Amino acid sequence: MIVRIMGEGQWDLADEHADLLNSLDAGLESTVKGGDQEAFRAALSDLLAKVRALGSPLPDDSLAPSDAVLPAADSALDDVRALLSASDEGLIPG
Amino acid sequence: MTIMKRLSLIFRAKANKALDRAEDPRETLDYSYERQREMLMKVKRGVADVATSRKRLELQLQTLTQQSDKLEGQSRQALAQGREDLAREALTRRSAIQVQQADLATQHAQLQAEEEKLTLASQRLQAKVDAFRTRKETIKATYTAAEAQTKIGEAFSGISEEMGDVGLAVQRAEDKTLAMQARAGAIDELLASGALDDASGTAKDDITTELERMSSQSDVELELARLKGEITAGTPVQQIEGSATGTPAAADAPATPEKQGETS
Numbered sequence: 001m002i003v004r005i006m007g008e009g010q011w012d013l014a015d016e017h018a019d020l021l022n023s024l025d026a027g028l029e030s031t032v033k034g035g036d037q038e039a040f041r042a043a044l045s046d047l048l049a050k051v052r053a054l055g056s057p058l059p060d061d062s063l064a065p066s067d068a069v070l071p072a073a074d075s076a077l078d079d080v081r082a083l084l085s086a087s088d089e090g091l092i093p094g
Numbered sequence: 095m096t097i098m099k100r101l102s103l104i105f106r107a108k109a110n111k112a113l114d115r116a117e118d119p120r121e122t123l124d125y126s127y128e129r130q131r132e133m134l135m136k137v138k139r140g141v142a143d144v145a146t147s148r149k150r151l152e153l154q155l156q157t158l159t160q161q162s163d164k165l166e167g168q169s170r171q172a173l174a175q176g177r178e179d180l181a182r183e184a185l186t187r188r189s190a191i192q193v194q195q196a197d198l199a200t201q202h203a204q205l206q207a208e209e210e211k212l213t214l215a216s217q218r219l220q221a222k223v224d225a226f227r228t229r230k231e232t233i234k235a236t237y238t239a240a241e242a243q244t245k246i247g248e249a250f251s252g253i254s255e256e257m258g259d260v261g262l263a264v265q266r267a268e269d270k271t272l273a274m275q276a277r278a279g280a281i282d283e284l285l286a287s288g289a290l291d292d293a294s295g296t297a298k299d300d301i302t303t304e305l306e307r308m309s310s311q312s313d314v315e316l317e318l319a320r321l322k323g324e325i326t327a328g329t330p331v332q333q334i335e336g337s338a339t340g341t342p343a344a345a346d347a348p349a350t351p352e353k354q355g356e357t358s
Contacts, residue, residue, distance in 0.1 A: 003098065004102075004255065004259065006101075006259050006262065006263075007211055007215065007259065007262075007263050009218055021098070022096060025096040025097055025098050025099075026096055028096075028097055029096050029097050032097065059221075060217065060218045060221035060222065061221040061222060061224065061225035062222075062225070062252070063222060063225055063226060063229065063248070063249045063252035063253055064248070064252050065102075065105075065106065065109070065248065065251035065252045065254075065255050066102050066105075066255060067102060068098035068099060068101075068102050069098055069101035069102040069104075069105055069255070070097070070098050070101070071097070071101070072263075080097070083101060083104070084097065084100055084101070084104075086104055
């Protein structure tokens with residue numbers, strides 16, 4: 001599966017890691033719902049570290065779309081909330 | 095649904111919507127390529143803007159450092175002349191400047207990180223735009239409309255996702271740069287108003303004036319003491335004799351360079 005970390009690029013991960021990523025992602029989601037800034041930052045940095053460690057970076061000239069997209073490492077809780085509530089029109093340029 | 099899936103769907107929905115609008119998907123290739131080049135220019139402008147703000151902060155940091163050094167020198171001078179009150183005042187001003195310095199240094203580091211991120215983003219997008227151009231020509235030349243549709247969909251979704259990501263990064267950098275510029279402007283105003291004092295040294299602050307007054311006073315005292323000493327000691331004849339004994343050695347010295355000049 002291909003995972004994008006916003007602001008950093010894309011990583012290719014073996015499918016066998018999907019379960020691990022999904023469970024970390026579920027943890028991240030609960031911190032977003034809970035609104036705990038500290039817990040959110042910790043969960044996000046754990047998840048991003050796993051993606052960087054387990055995946056291999058895609059070359060810059062790859063045009064493959066991602067199966068999963070993760071917020072940038074320095075995102076605040078509010079940034080992520082805004083992203084998630086974005087319609088396909090407003091927030092995301094390009 | 096979890097966060098990473100939802101985000102990828104949001105990006106994908108945007109790409110699909112753009113594709114659906116075109117009757118022949120091949121039309122979207124050229125249009126998209128133009129948009130990509132615009133985005134590329136936007137990122138490069140973003141990098142330049144951040145760099146300009148960074149340099150401005152560097153100049154301000156330099157000014158503050160000069161000012162802080164100057165105040166430290168003044169406090170030493172004041173202490174040496176037994177004016178602890180003046181030294182305390184100089185150090186108090188210096189600590190206010192140090193707070194500003196630390197603050198600016200943090201912001202400088204943030205801007206530098208932002209500049210690096212944007213530079214990398216610009217390189218990634220450039221590579222993708224180049225790859226897209228090649229792919230675009232291949233698709234146009236080789237495939238039928240039906241075959242093209244899938245190929246285009248893939249390339250288009252990939253680049254559209256990158257454009258969305260880079261576009262957000264540029265927006266964030268712009269926001270940060272604007273905030274820094276407002277701050278830098280405020281510090282420029284402070285410097286101009288004299289609240290942080292002008293380190294260029296054109297205007298003299300009160301500490302400098304006081305130190306100069308004290309040092310000219312003590313110069314006068316020293317001069318007086320010297321003159322008094324001369325009068326009580328009489329004419330200093332021995333000093334003239336002393337300097338004369340040194341001359342023979344000094345007269346020998348120029349001989350060597352002259353010889354070297356003749357042989358070469």
